[in-house]
Amino acid sequence: MSIKLSKNLxxxxxxxxxxxxxxxxxxxxxxxxxxxxxAGEPDFDTPDHIKEAAIDAINRGETKYTAVDGIDELKEAIxxxxxxxNNLNFLKENISVAPGGKTIIxxxxxxxxxxxxxVIIAAPYWVSYPDIVKLASGTPIIIKAKEExxxxxxxxxxxxxxxxKTKWIIINSPSNxxxxxxSKAELTSLAKVIEKHPDLYILSDDIYEYLLYxxxxxxxxIAEIDPEVAKRTITMNGVSKAYSMTGWRIGYCAGPKNIxxxxxxxxxxxxxxxxxISQWAAVEALNGKKEFxxxxxxxxxxxxxxxxxxxxxxNGLKCLKPKGAFYVYPSCNGIxxxxxPDGRIIKNDKDFAMSLLESxxxxxxxxxxxxxxxxxxxSYATSMKKLEVACNRIIEFCDELE
Ligand code: GLU
Numbered sequence: 001m002s003i004k005l006s007k008n009l010x011x012x013x014x015x016x017x018x019x020x021x022x023x024x025x026x027x028x029x030x031x032x033x034x035x036x037x038x039a040g041e042p043d044f045d046t047p048d049h050i051k052e053a054a055i056d057a058i059n060r061g062e063t064k065y066t067a068v069d070g071i072d073e074l075k076e077a078i079x080x081x082x083x084x085x086n087n088l089n090f091l092k093e094n095i096s097v098a099p100g101g102k103t104i105i106x107x108x109x110x111x112x113x114x115x116x117x118x119v120i121i122a123a124p125y126w127v128s129y130p131d132i133v134k135l136a137s138g139t140p141i142i143i144k145a146k147e148e149x150x151x152x153x154x155x156x157x158x159x160x161x162x163x164x165k166t167k168w169i170i171i172n173s174p175s176n177x178x179x180x181x182x183s184k185a186e187l188t189s190l191a192k193v194i195e196k197h198p199d200l201y202i203l204s205d206d207i208y209e210y211l212l213y214x215x216x217x218x219x220x221x222i223a224e225i226d227p228e229v230a231k232r233t234i235t236m237n238g239v240s241k242a243y244s245m246t247g248w249r250i251g252y253c254a255g256p257k258n259i260x261x262x263x264x265x266x267x268x269x270x271x272x273x274x275x276x277i278s279q280w281a282a283v284e285a286l287n288g289k290k291e292f293x294x295x296x297x298x299x300x301x302x303x304x305x306x307x308x309x310x311x312x313x314x315n316g317l318k319c320l321k322p323k324g325a326f327y328v329y330p331s332c333n334g335i336x337x338x339x340x341p342d343g344r345i346i347k348n349d350k351d352f353a354m355s356l357l358e359s360x361x362x363x364x365x366x367x368x369x370x371x372x373x374x375x376x377x378x379s380y381a382t383s384m385k386k387l388e389v390a391c392n393r394i395i396e397f398c399d400e401l402e
Pocket of ligand 1 (some may be wrong): 015017018038039040041102127128138176
């Protein structure tokens with residue numbers, strides 16, 4: 001018997017980042033010597049003081065349902081974080097906590113979109129933005145950013161794409177998949193356009209806020225730049241990337257009370273509260289010491305530099321050196337149309353990623369999934385040793401093409 005699936009679900013593919021990472025995992029389980037550069041997750045262990053806070057929570061019996069959108073202690077820690085880091089002032093009624101940043105975005109879109117509502121998204125984008133919009137019956141409006149503009153859109157690009165139906169714009173800086181960072185001046189010029197459109201809401205995905213490298217200017221988020229725009233902004237963050245807590249599933253946001261109320265109502269009918277134990281761990285992550293981050297940043301920077309150098313030495317590949325997150329987004333334009341030793345033509349970036357996985361056991365994510373081809377995403381959140389092996393195999397793969 002086959003069941004007819006929901007039209008909204010039928011219209012979207014599975015997440016490419018999750019799929020490629022799972023494929024690499026399965027090949028590894030079969031004994032293949034796979035190096036996975038497809039997972040957007042730091043390889044560092046969650047710091048001990050955070051793990052201990054979770055163990056303490058279990059021992060205290062914090063193992064029951066909590067308030068649907070987060071315990072008071074976590075909301076207080078989040079309010080403090082926004083105040084100290086971003087100079088933003090919120091009350092508890094402005095805060096929502098969910099099982100991961102992805103769920104925050106999902107809740108925001110599901111709670112606010114109606115058929116025909118448009119959401120502006122700059123490509124390359126994180127794979128799930130347009131598909132979450134579609135699941136929520138909205139229409140993604142994609143603005144293709146150019147490599148020569150460091151994959152960023154301008155105020156002009158934004159203005160041209162705003163219509164009467166535009167409900168949201170999603171901003172993500174530092175960016176997944178490019179690692180590029182919007183400067184304060186660039187965000188200010190976007191904010192000036194947004195100011196002119198009082199019905200336009202902004203979702204600022206700041207999940208990579210702390211992952212900025214030397215030479216980058218200080219982190220800015222759009223809500224701190226413009227108080228008018230701030231009234232219409234959901235500022236989203238989480239503990240996954242900065243504290244290496246991807247598996248704990250804690251994302252959070254701050255924004256207008258009416259949207260936060262609607263997100264709570266939705267969450268009360270879906271996941272209910274995020275894990276009570278993870279919430280207590282997140283309280284410690286936000287309030288606790290952060291010294292470990294300095295070492296992590298130095299490691300990431302060293303890895304980025306090596307990867308960018310090696311990829312640029314590969315035949316037919318070209319790679320910018322971004323200042324944030326832990327991704328690079330090289331162009332594979334120079335190898336499109338070439339043939340592998342077994343006679344397969346690389347027609348697009350998906351062929352490139354699949355051939356690389358099959359012949360060299362390196363998993364990357366094809367640019368098509370991020371809305372801009374021909375590129376691919378490398379996550380360099382893995383050890384120097386593995387990165388070196390992986391880049392050497394990529395160079396070898398490119399050398400063998402005819
Ligand atoms: N954000 C990470 C990535 O882009 C996690 C996987 C996902 O949920 O897409 O790889």
